[in-house]
Structure formats: structure tokens, C-alpha cells
Amino acid sequence: MRKKALLAALMAMVLLLSGCALIVKDEAVDNATEIIRMGDQVITKEKVKAEVNNELEQMAYVYSMYGYSYDVTDPDNIASAQEEAIESFKKDLALTAKAKELGLDVLTEEEQETVKTKAQEDLDNARDYIKSNMIGDTEGMDEEAITKAVDDKIAETGVTIDTYIESETKAVIDDKIREYIIKDVAVTDEEIKADYDSKVEADKTTYGENAASWVSAANNGTATLYYTPAGIRRVKQILTKFKDEDQTLIDEAKKKVTEANTAKTSAQAKIDAANETLELEGDSEEIKAAKEEAQADLEAAQKDLADAEKALEDANAEVDAATNKAFENLDADVDALLAKIDEEGADWQALMDEYNQDPGMKNNEKGYAVSADMTGFDAAFVEAAMALEKPGDHSGKVKGTSYGYYIIRYDSDEAEGPVALEEVKETISSALLSSKQDETYDAQVAQWVEEAGIKVDLNALKD
DSSP states (O other), rough: OHHHHHHHHHHHHHHHHHHHHHHHHOOSSSTTOEEEETTTTEEHHHHHHHHHHHHHHHHHHHHTTTTTTOOTHHHHHHHHHHHHHHHHHHHHHHHHHHHHHHTHHHHHOHHHHHHHHHHHHHHHHHHHHHHHHHHHGSSSHHHHHHHHHHHHHHHHOOOOOOEEEEEEEEHHHHHHHHHHTTTTTTHOOOOHHHHHHHHHHHHHHHHOOHHEEEEEHHHHHHHHOOOEEESOOOEEEEEEEOOOOHHHHHHHHHHHHHHHHHHHHHHHHHHHHHHHHTTOOOHHHHHHHHHHHHHHHHHHHHHHHHHHHHHHHHHHHHHHHHHHHHHHHHHHHHOOOHHHHHHTTOOOOHHHHHHHOOOTTTTTTOOEEOTTTOOOSHHHHHHHHHHOOOOOOBBEEEEEEESSEEEEEEEEEOOEEEOHHHHHHHHHHHHHHHHHHHHHHHHHHHHHHHHHEEEEOOOOOOO
């Protein structure tokens, strides 16, 4: 409820700033009607409706962020919001009572000071948010007037420092309740081993015959990998990039290639359209006129196509010439670097740290994973990397497709089979513990709600 309350306050600010409302509030004729009761604690229709409206406004706001609309008057959406609101109220009532019963609702002096500090930060952030969205409305105003305008906007929302203190206090108590519930939750070695075995089998199915997929995941760092297929090696490289002036010439030539291809595509489309018209049957004056125009268009488009093809040929030649010149301008430096690499006792890592211009290799201790059938890397790089015979071997100058020269070192082989349990034990344990804590917390809260004897009158919500 804390996060919802804060977002609801933020939404209220947004609505005030935009000068519109998503929900037209019902007249408060029966606001005092009892909807939820736990002992002597009562949640009225007014409170439930306000929370339902907040739920709907939040959904509409989220949808709008992605360019979608959300119908806040749709009966299904309203029913869903009502269910969410009622469950939130029930949970709050049960946890508030349980916190009091357990003595967790009393904050220490230190906790109270932390709450006040965070509440002030929340209020300051709200003020900054409003101020940043009032730029057009504060033109010509001095700082004092702007401050008053911001304060007035906050006052209109009903948000005060006490609002945030209450919210932050609730957050601290909620955290204390959660800690109480999960304090004894632990993960056993048996559970870790079972989860490890399951993940190994899953990865074996996914990657066992698909080294390229494993390589992609490893290089992207998108997931912990539990099984390694055969045929994967690790390589490191020293990239010597084209000089800036040469790269500029290459880019300009490639731009001409793109423009020529665009012109070629456009001319071919005109040719196709003209030919379709020329294939029309009939001898009416209208068709004859259309064909005459199409014939003229065809001849013009054919000339445009020929010009585009010539321009494309020239542009590709310009790219080749600029690229070849760029490589020539690197030859001396790269040859000198290769000589240093081949010196007896040369330290590859030190030379790579000094000369490499590939940011992807920075802090990449194991190097790039490569396999024969991989994609996503320059084919010239992959071919040269897989051509190396044994760990420690390095390539000569390898011409890259886009960047410059590669010098590639075969660093190591990835061992086929499952990753050692000890390497992933902490990752598995942490994930299992978090999941187990969440399950324990949810189950205990659901039990407390069930035991609280909370009564809900859904019919009373109907108008």
C-alpha cells in the first residue's frame, strides 16, 4: 500500500499539472457505507472507491507511457481494480494488527529519525517534480513566487510531510514484519544440488547441440550457464582501429553506397509500376493515354536505374579504395606490434592492455567465447580465431570488415560438460533463498488474513 499511496499522490500531481482528470468522482451520497470490517476497524465505501480510482489511474498512466490507452470505465477493469483494492486493504488490516500483537509497530528513535529523513526527501522530490513540470507556468516569476506556486500545487493534492511520514513508517513496519516471517528460512545443500542438477539438464538440452547459442549467451552475459557444449574456445584480441580520418572517408563512401541502393530501389519500383500499366488490356482513350505516360515513365526510370547502378559501382569502388588505404596506413604500426608480440618472453596481456582499441576486451578476463558456427561477430574474426591450432597461438594481421586489423590469440578451451557446482553454488543458493523467502512470506500473510476474520460486503460497492 505504501508504494501505491506514493504513486497515487504522484498521479494526483500529474493530473493537477495537466488540468484534467481520468476519473469523474461519484457523489459522496453513501460514502460512509461499511465495505470491509476487522473487529472495530472499518474501511468505508469512500476509501475503497478512492483506492479503486487510484488503481485505475495508475494503470491508465502506465499504459500511456507505452502509447496505449486504458479504459477506466470498462466494467472488467473496474472489477479488477476493486479486487486489487480490497485485497490490499485486507492485507493492511491483518498486518497492522499482527505488527501490534508482535510489538513490531513501535519504532526506535533511530528508526523514527530515518523515517523523518526519508519523508523529507520524498517531499523534496515531489516539489522538484512539480517545479520541473511548471516551467511554462512560472515564466517571469521570481524564486519566491515559484516556491509558493509549487507549495500551492502540493497543497491541492492534500500531500503533506505527515503523508510521507505515515508512508515511510508503514514501510519500516512492513520490513520488520517481513524479517520476522522469514528469519528462519534457509536453503539446504540438498535443495541446492537438486536445483543445480535441474539447471544442468536444462542447459544440456538447450546448448548441447547448439554451441553458437551458448557462445552468444556467454558473450552477452545474459545468464548463468550450467552446461558447456563441445567446440568452444576463448580468444583475446588486440584491435588496431582505422585512423579517424580514414574511418571518415570510409563512412562517407558507405553513405554513397546507401544512397545509390536507395536510388536503385526507387527506380526499380517506378519500372515495375510502369510495366504494370503497359500490360493493361483495352484500347480506350484513357488506357492509351495511361500507357503513353507509362512508357515515358519507364524510359526515365530505366535511365535512373542505369545511373544508380553506375553510382553504386563507383561507390563500392570508393569504399574498397578507402578501406585498402586505411589498412595501408596501419601496416607499419601493426607490423611493429606483431614484432613485439613475437619477441621472446613477450607479455601478451601487457601488450593487449597497452595497444588494444577494442573496449569489449576491457575487464574481459576470459576473453571472447567463439565457435565455428557462431554469428554476431565479424566472420573474418571468427574464421581467424577458429583457424588457430592450439592455446597460445596468435594470428597475424587479420583484416576486419569494419574496424581495422585484428591480432587474435587462442587463449583457452572451454571444458565440455557441467560447470562445477562450487562455481555456481552461491548464485543458486541466493536465488533459492529469495524465492523461498517470498513463498514463506506470502503463505504466512495469506494465513494471517484468513485468520483475521475480515468481512467484506461487495454488494455494498454497487451503486
